[in-house]
Amino acid sequence: MTRILDVDNVTLRFGGLKAVSEVNLTLEAGELVGLIGPNGAGKTSIFNLLTGVYPPSSGRITFTRDGKQINLGRKRPHAICRAGVGRTFQNIRLFKQLTALENVEIALQQNNGYSLFTAFTHLPPFARREEEIRERSMELLHRVGLADKALTRARNLPYGDQRHLEIARALATEPTLLLLDEPAAGMNPNETAELTEMIGRLRSEFGLTVLLIEHDMALVMKICERIYVLDHGVVIAEGTPDEVRNNAKVIEAYLGEDVDV
Numbered sequence: 001m002t003r004i005l006d007v008d009n010v011t012l013r014f015g016g017l018k019a020v021s022e023v024n025l026t027l028e029a030g031e032l033v034g035l036i037g038p039n040g041a042g043k044t045s046i047f048n049l050l051t052g053v054y055p056p057s058s059g060r061i062t063f064t065r066d067g068k069q070i071n072l073g074r075k076r077p078h079a080i081c082r083a084g085v086g087r088t089f090q091n092i093r094l095f096k097q098l099t100a101l102e103n104v105e106i107a108l109q110q111n112n113g114y115s116l117f118t119a120f121t122h123l124p125p126f127a128r129r130e131e132e133i134r135e136r137s138m139e140l141l142h143r144v145g146l147a148d149k150a151l152t153r154a155r156n157l158p159y160g161d162q163r164h165l166e167i168a169r170a171l172a173t174e175p176t177l178l179l180l181d182e183p184a185a186g187m188n189p190n191e192t193a194e195l196t197e198m199i200g201r202l203r204s205e206f207g208l209t210v211l212l213i214e215h216d217m218a219l220v221m222k223i224c225e226r227i228y229v230l231d232h233g234v235v236i237a238e239g240t241p242d243e244v245r246n247n248a249k250v251i252e253a254y255l256g257e258d259v260d261v
């Protein structure tokens with residue numbers, strides 16, 4: 001097994017609050033791992049640490065790509081994105097007035113360090129490059145089932161499709177590690193089933209390692225090989241879906257929540 005991510009004793013403080021407290025978490029290449037826990041447990045905060053939104057207050061985060069170790073705690077978000085960590089957001093972040101295709105094109109352009117300067121100084125490659133970006137974007141839309149909606153404005157897409165578009169945008173950055181923050185939020189059961197299938201398929205098609213935050217327990221239990229459970233910033237359990245489901249601490253953490261663990 002090849003370790004792709006090593007979160008070593010990481011803490012994130014906001015004033016007096018420890019949103020993430022001495023967390024240890026590892027991912028092996030190709031794994032699909034769940035990150036669950038009640039509201040406010042610190043799940044999104046972990047994604048924010050992994051993507052450079054906040055540096056850890058203490059501890060170390062090591063990401064490995066092509067045998068090279070990268071200390072994520074010291075990198076800016078765009079550098080982390082380029083290094084190969086892609087993410088989607090709990091609250092959908094799309095350019096709502098632009099088409100699905102344009103949304104993916106922008107993600108591709110940003111990641112390739114492509115600028116208007118190159119556009120003006122290298123005219124023929126610019127045209128070729130535009131064409132390449134369009135083709136690649138269409139391919140990504142196809143992979144998430146949105147090829148026939150390429151020219152629809154993001155704001156006119158059904159909610160489930162907007163979530164798929166977010167995934168296409170994340171894939172455009174060519175990640176080896178994909179972080180999905182509640183991708184099924186707001187989806188109906190049919191959309192959720194489709195998404196579940198899609199996440200598994202994308203993992204093998206793109207050779208991804210996936211860390212998945214999700215409140216939909218059926219989805220998590222179905223597709224994750226391992227699960228970390230967070231409560232009040234602390235990892236209270238880690239294991240296979242069966243191990244986690246039967247863990248007393250996990251059951252207690254979820255008491256009072258409307259969730260079947």
Ligand SMILES: Nc1ncnc2c1ncn2[C@@H]1O[C@H](COP(=O)(O)OP(=O)(O)OP(=O)(O)O)[C@@H](O)[C@H]1O
Nearest residue numbers: 014017019037038039040041042043044045046090
């Ligand atoms: N920028 C911030 N400033 C201050 N406190 C924050 C900030 N971001 C998160 N927190 C706090 O950190 C804790 C963990 O929040 P986080 O968003 O990581 O939880 P979560 O597990 O993703 O919850 P949810 O399931 O509701 O999305 C919460 O108490 C939250 O209020």
Ligand SMILES: [Mg+2]
Nearest residue numbers: 043044045090
């Ligand atoms: Mg969250």
